[in-house]
Amino acid sequence: MLNNIKKILFILVAFVSITATNAASHAHQNNHVNHQITITDPWIRSAPINAPALGLFMNISNNTNQEVRLISAHTKGYKRIELHRTIDSNGVMKMVKQAFMPIPAHAKLHLKPGSWHIMLIAPEQVPSEGEQVSVSLKFNDGSTQTIQVLVRKGGMMMQHHSMH
């Protein structure tokens, strides 16, 4: 009798843990959502095959009650990866290296051309248009997110203007 109860309990525990693992892996595949920091529309600008540096852009939403900081980005095949911001200072475009990117509580940081961007320096091989690149992002709350980034074309006006 006792043995039977033990068996039933064992099966029950095994079932619950399998279900939980499935749910967890399902959530992981679900478009980079961890409910606290959400990444949308990540892209790398397609660049010439000899480009010494590439720009990586995305939207980062912070759904928590406090500021979150992106502290680094990692992907294989680059000499260095830096966080940058382009600042227009009386017509002089200055590229300023940043120690981190702040995303205020319940707000979104838009990494885009002419503004905040991640700089991928000295690529071993420049990825071609349409390729997917795996990038992991590290935040100051200790979390890390791995995202799939599409390589695509993009000028400053791409998002706002369609060609007729």
Next chain:
Amino acid sequence: MRAKFFMVAGAAILLIAAVLYSLSGSKDYRSLNAKLTAAQIMHNPQRPLSTFSLSDHNGDVFNNNSLMGDWSLVLFIYTHCPDVCPTELANMAMLKAQLKNKHAAIIPKVVAITFDPLRDTPKVLKTYVAHFDKAFIGVSGDTQQIDQLVKDLGAYYERVVYDEAGKPITLKKHEPLPDDAIEKGYVINHTARVYLMSPDGQVLAGFPTPHKVDDMANDIELLIKAFEE
């Protein structure tokens, strides 16, 4: 007393005549300003472009004559630029497509001159600019010659290196790069104006950032029309 009056009046008449002569000798494009949405008139016959001689991306001479006979859009870039310069070049490709869609009679050629000839040799530029449009022309050459053009067009650039602690140091105009700068890398802060050059090889107008291609296309058509009238 009378003689003095005639001298002053004579001088005044001469001055007025000189002003009228200088105005009649060239067109006045300032009246276009009200219609232009993206461009700023830079036409100034009193200050023509200096004589320069550089190299295009095929290694052929690119000088004042290369800007004559056709309309061109000139911009300064450097290939280690991850953000502003590729955006500008992508926008120039879109601008050409926009002019084509509008059935514009004239589509200017695009000339990208490097701020960074040390790293941007003609060969490097050839691969780089062709990515955006096969017809784009990359130009490199002697630093002093490039600096003269930068000055003539009212552009500006400064090189920035990083010290051991990662602190940015802006180099002075003629300050040499540190020995390890190529290895460690450096960036360039720069203006990002696009210049419309008329077929006489002179600057007619400048387009400051942001480069809205629709507005630029409209202004280019207006400027070309005014020049050719």
